[in-house]
Amino acid sequence: MQENNLKYYRREFKAMGTTCEIQLFARNKAKAGNAADAAIADVQRLEALYSRYKSDSFLSEINRVAAVGGSIHVDEETASLLDYAVACYEQSDGLFDITSGILRRAWKFDQGKLPGQSLIDELLDKVGWHKLSWKRPVLAFSVPGMEIDFGGVVKEYAVDRAAALCYAQGIKHGVVNLGGDIKVIGPRGDGSPWRVGIRHPRDKTAILDTLLLYEGALASSGDYERCITVNGVRYGHILNPKTGWPVRHLAAVSVVGDFCVVAGSASTIAMLKEEQGTGWLNDLGLPGLWVDVRGEIGGSLKPKPKSQTIPWADGARVC
Numbered sequence: 001m002q003e004n005n006l007k008y009y010r011r012e013f014k015a016m017g018t019t020c021e022i023q024l025f026a027r028n029k030a031k032a033g034n035a036a037d038a039a040i041a042d043v044q045r046l047e048a049l050y051s052r053y054k055s056d057s058f059l060s061e062i063n064r065v066a067a068v069g070g071s072i073h074v075d076e077e078t079a080s081l082l083d084y085a086v087a088c089y090e091q092s093d094g095l096f097d098i099t100s101g102i103l104r105r106a107w108k109f110d111q112g113k114l115p116g117q118s119l120i121d122e123l124l125d126k127v128g129w130h131k132l133s134w135k136r137p138v139l140a141f142s143v144p145g146m147e148i149d150f151g152g153v154v155k156e157y158a159v160d161r162a163a164a165l166c167y168a169q170g171i172k173h174g175v176v177n178l179g180g181d182i183k184v185i186g187p188r189g190d191g192s193p194w195r196v197g198i199r200h201p202r203d204k205t206a207i208l209d210t211l212l213l214y215e216g217a218l219a220s221s222g223d224y225e226r227c228i229t230v231n232g233v234r235y236g237h238i239l240n241p242k243t244g245w246p247v248r249h250l251a252a253v254s255v256v257g258d259f260c261v262v263a264g265s266a267s268t269i270a271m272l273k274e275e276q277g278t279g280w281l282n283d284l285g286l287p288g289l290w291v292d293v294r295g296e297i298g299g300s301l302k303p304k305p306k307s308q309t310i311p312w313a314d315g316a317r318v319c
Helices: 029-050 058-067 076-091 100-105 117-124 154-168 260-272 274-284
Strands: 007-015 018-026 071-073 132-135 138-141 173-178 181-186 194-200 203-213 216-222 227-230 233-236 250-257 288-292 316-318
Touching (some): 007 029, 018 029, 018 154, 029 058, 029 076, 029 154, 076 260, 154 173, 154 216, 181 260, 194 216, 203 216, 216 260, 260 274
Antiparallel strands (some): 132 138, 181 216, 194 203, 216 250, 227 233, 250 288
């Protein structure tokens, strides 16, 4: 619905290792600024809590306990994230596993070479959600040296929270974009949809498709940036927690849903399911768009043939 006298505001910031932006339509700069401030502060709060790069984060505290095979009481928000991770683990037949982040110790994508199988096997001994005990609010590690990583959940969760905080501040028209993970608060100020471009995973300048969104969320998963090519074979950063090796069937998956955290986990699970991923996504009933490693494009959002180019770095761009 169109509202009169709304003005456009945009705030760009850095968080969670990526470029982020909030675009809002509001009656005045103060209203837009208050909403953006609240949203950004919450994103920063979540990064401080759950970043594996910050030694004083709560996640690092959890992993220090995990290193010695201990147990820890967690707060309600962390418990809810763990519950969601369990649901994803079960939905994915164990492929979406927040204990698998430890495999990054083997995969050094800046070194241009493959890890040894012996190192992967050693790390796999410390991977597996089934090796933990989770009885709210106590998380216990029976195998010393394990760790957990909320990287596949927290950024998308932060997107949903940021959008909700903007809405609570009276913003009815806007969009939150954290490095290509997107939540639409409502249409643009004139009632028109937001145009969301999805980047092609093999061409930084090419648009795979442009979606028109009045509401909802979009998240993408794929080997956009962190990857290596060895002997003509591309190895991305999405690792199968059962084999320790990168997935090799799909190059990228984008999913549209009501919530970014659901769209994000669904796109990642589809990648992890390899050949069965597209069928699983279709059965889930969420609109999706995928590209496999051969360049074949499919999904319920499959675009019509066209040629467009745009310079960018993230998986999706909003305008």
